Amino acid sequence: MIMEALVPDGIARTVVMAAPRSFCAGVERAIDMVDQVLRQRGAPVYVRRQIVHNAHVVAGLQDRGAIFVDELDDVPDGSTVVLSAHGVAPAVRAEAGRRDLDVVDATCPLVTKVHSEARRYAARGDTVLLIGHDGHDEVEGTLGQIPGQIRLVQDAGEARTVTVPDPGRVSYLTQTTLAADETGAVIDALRDRFPDLAGPDTDDICYATTNRQEAVTAIADRCDLVLVVGSANSSNSQRLVEVAARRGTPAHLIEDASRVRPEWLVDARTIGVTAGASAPPHLVDELVAALGGLGPLTVTEHRTSEETVTFVLPPALRP
Numbered sequence: 001m002i003m004e005a006l007v008p009d010g011i012a013r014t015v016v017m018a019a020p021r022s023f024c025a026g027v028e029r030a031i032d033m034v035d036q037v038l039r040q041r042g043a044p045v046y047v048r049r050q051i052v053h054n055a056h057v058v059a060g061l062q063d064r065g066a067i068f069v070d071e072l073d074d075v076p077d078g079s080t081v082v083l084s085a086h087g088v089a090p091a092v093r094a095e096a097g098r099r100d101l102d103v104v105d106a107t108c109p110l111v112t113k114v115h116s117e118a119r120r121y122a123a124r125g126d127t128v129l130l131i132g133h134d135g136h137d138e139v140e141g142t143l144g145q146i147p148g149q150i151r152l153v154q155d156a157g158e159a160r161t162v163t164v165p166d167p168g169r170v171s172y173l174t175q176t177t178l179a180a181d182e183t184g185a186v187i188d189a190l191r192d193r194f195p196d197l198a199g200p201d202t203d204d205i206c207y208a209t210t211n212r213q214e215a216v217t218a219i220a221d222r223c224d225l226v227l228v229v230g231s232a233n234s235s236n237s238q239r240l241v242e243v244a245a246r247r248g249t250p251a252h253l254i255e256d257a258s259r260v261r262p263e264w265l266v267d268a269r270t271i272g273v274t275a276g277a278s279a280p281p282h283l284v285d286e287l288v289a290a291l292g293g294l295g296p297l298t299v300t301e302h303r304t305s306e307e308t309v310t311f312v313l314p315p316a317l318r319p
Contacts, residue, residue, distance in 0.1 A: 027085060047082045113200075132154070206277075
């Protein structure tokens, strides 16, 4: 544990907490759904892919009897399986039906919105361009909505070279956890090539992703270092590191307080702290407590927005 090896130095530091941070409504709903299934039906409960992209969340649910699998092949026939918050392709649901699996769908409602838009655009004959990261669970689920009619565009370079059958019938969608500024550049590049490009009425990038990026942007300039709590496979957490770095502030993604490296703190008197939307709040508290063990610590919070969004559980799972 690296943090345990840090020697108290007596240096006075300030921590600036970005707010909002940590769990979003979709993550809370997904975790609550697994929790309620375990309470109501008992272990084991199978979960396809990580319910959310955070190692601590997954480990906690595993301790209670959740079994995480990559594909439905690893789920016994007739078992209960929870689909992750990132969404799945219709082919996965069809396979679950053939296997007589009891499906609990924890797909984030904002991801479901993107899936609906994809089907709507495709139904009217558009080629759909999905802006996102290859291999991400959410992207795989969206690409699978209409196989062969959705094309992945990862950056502005690909936007300038992607080909479509009919340049007059093109729509775009985005992964919900992207950086807003970078995504805007990709959309601009697509619109330069396809003037009739259609897109969603409201931004696909989720409110929580945008809010956390805006909060980090607001504090980065006044900090010597930004620490982002989150797992390496969390897209929205990775984007927070990139947002801070683009402001010229050194930034690091850490799984928890144990991953802080001593050399990061040598010249850091003001440290920005945030957490990705899939990172539990207690990990942030533990990080601040660990920093406080080094010397005098002043903790402030900079809030850029209030979040009031909630997503209710399905009726069958409400306690």
